[in-house]
Amino acid sequence: MSLRLGDEAPNFTVDTTSGEIDFHNWKADSWAVLFSHPADFTPVCTTELGRTAALRDGFEARNTKVIAVSVDSLEDHHGWAPDIAAATGNELNFPIIADPDRTVSELYDMIHPGEGDTSTVRSVFVIDPSNKIRLTLTYPKSTGRNFDEILRVIDSMQLTDAHSVSTPVDWVAGGRVIAAPTLSTEDVTATFQNVEELTPYLRFVDDPS
Numbered sequence: 001m002s003l004r005l006g007d008e009a010p011n012f013t014v015d016t017t018s019g020e021i022d023f024h025n026w027k028a029d030s031w032a033v034l035f036s037h038p039a040d041f042t043p044v045c046t047t048e049l050g051r052t053a054a055l056r057d058g059f060e061a062r063n064t065k066v067i068a069v070s071v072d073s074l075e076d077h078h079g080w081a082p083d084i085a086a087a088t089g090n091e092l093n094f095p096i097i098a099d100p101d102r103t104v105s106e107l108y109d110m111i112h113p114g115e116g117d118t119s120t121v122r123s124v125f126v127i128d129p130s131n132k133i134r135l136t137l138t139y140p141k142s143t144g145r146n147f148d149e150i151l152r153v154i155d156s157m158q159l160t161d162a163h164s165v166s167t168p169v170d171w172v173a174g175g176r177v178i179a180a181p182t183l184s185t186e187d188v189t190a191t192f193q194n195v196e197e198l199t200p201y202l203r204f205v206d207d208p209s
């Protein structure tokens with residue numbers, strides 16, 4: 001059965017480029033991004049892992065740990081790492097899971113046989129500090145993901161967890177947000193700055209954080 005938003009992220013113990021990891025112990029009370037790539041020594045994947053390494057400060061600022069997975073061996077992951085550094089200018093700074101027996105790939109339904117072979121598609125799971133799955137993305141093998149978008153959604157989830165707001169289309173951190181429709185006009189006016197009521201249920205306010 002596929003995993004859904006709000007489900008607990010299944011735990012696993014695996015070999016990674018940073019040694020053996022028990023996933024729940026490793027992430028502890030951080031947020032986590034678990035993402036799969038189809039194969040080592042491939043071009044799009046090389047750009048994605050380099051970009052992820054470049055965003056380390058952004059992930060750390062959001063209390064978020066990152067971990068990659070593919071069905072390749074640990075030996076392949078270690079052999080590929082210098083290529084990623086040379087091609088993108090970014091040394092790997094997060095673990096890559098070696099999943100040749102497909103433990104993680106099958107647990108998280110990352111292998112989609114209709115997509116050609118038994119390698120993983122480009123799946124993303126964002127998991128919160130209580131181990132709940134909060135975001136899933138699935139991209140085809142030929143399309144690299146936008147990791148700025150992953151940071152943007154984490155920003156939104158962390159903001160909307162803390163305040164009675166949601167974030168509108170194309171929102172980016174610092175932009176105006178939407179007061180919860182369950183709040184009365186009086187509560188919105190008392191709680192937020194610069195209220196703009198477009199309809200009774202669409203009230204833009206300044207970011208309260």
Ligand code: BEZ
Pocket residue numbers: 038039042043044045046141142
């Ligand atoms: C790539 O990373 O370039 C790639 C990997 C598998 C299938 C298609 C593209």
